[in-house]
Amino acid sequence: MNENKHAADISEELEKQHRIQQQIDQQDQESSNSDSSEPISMQAGARQYPVPPFPEQHQPKPGDEASLEPAPMYDAPFWRGSGKLEGKVALITGGDSGIGRAVAVLFAREGADVAIAYLSESEDAEETRLAIADEGGRCLLLPGDVTSEDFCRDAVEKIVAEFGGLDILVNNAAFQYHAEDIESITTEHFDTTVKTNLYGYFFMTREAVRHMQPGSAIINTGSVTGIEGSGGLIDYSMTKGGIHAFTKALSSNLIPKGIRVNAVAPGPVWTPLNPSERPPEEVAKFGSQTPMGRPAQPEEIAPAYVFFASPQCSSYITGEILPIVGGY
Secondary structure: OHHHHHHHHHHHHHHHHHHHHHHHHHHHHHHHHOOOOOOOOOOOOOOOOOOOOOOOOOOOOOOOHHHOOOOOOOOOOOOOOOOOOOOOEEEEEOOOOHHHHHHHHHHHHOOOEEEEEEOOOHHHHHHHHHHHHHOOOOEEEEEOOOOOHHHHHHHHHHHHHHHOOOOEEEEOOOOOOOOOOHHHOOHHHHHHHHHHHHHHHHHHHHHHHOOOOOOOEEEEEOOOHHHHOOOOOHHHHHHHHHHHHHHHHHHHHHHHHOOEEEEEEEOOEOOOOOOOOOOHHHHHOOOOOOOOOOOEOHHHHHHHHHHHHOHHHHOOOOOOEEEEOOOO
């Protein structure tokens, strides 16, 4: 009797599994027959963001946001300031465009005065200065090369003279250029990547810490490539991994001084870095490989910097790496 019942149960279970199998198989078939030429992209933000394909384009280094199509979205009109950085002074390297500009705007909206260091992109820098002024913040423009110890020292001294102190440092300036094999990376190429991405962070941090008080914050821009590596960006991945290690080591070193150190590690973000780093046909599909099917816009990354900068939000957080990578 029991054996008959078990046989009946097995038969019933098999029929159920077969029904499920047939249902899914049919759905798979219908899905494969449908038009799938348009990539699926996830829109979960406060507004719609552009999706690939983008216009094919290429720019000379270091890239120009004013010429980028579509224009990166940095102004975050949905973000309401609440004084999280009231009375603070911030320095953002690479602050003229991309992530740096979006961070500068939100810092100003939260009450901070902002200095931006940049290499040569004067038009982009002026646009950022005007955006900060629109938020009611003061802005100091600092053109120069972060690989120079003298520039880093002069920049920090100018900020302290202008604003009376320095509370937040965002190390964000970067050099990146793809190379398909290690043999094609010249010594000059490697040297430029390492000096910009590591020396620049170290020099600016060393100068800034001299003037920072307890409650200050340092935020480094890392990268998903520093977590996972990238075969086409060997030198860049190497430096970004170094930035993550620098963040953790520095956070331990500065705890006695009351200075928190964290890093944001973005995935693909639509900034001038991309068309100045990749061939036009790759720029057109930039970010399509992410699970969300698109690159982030700078305003989607900037809130993480506000979070790490504000003692109201992250007073008990230091030495952390926050990946913002679109669902990897």
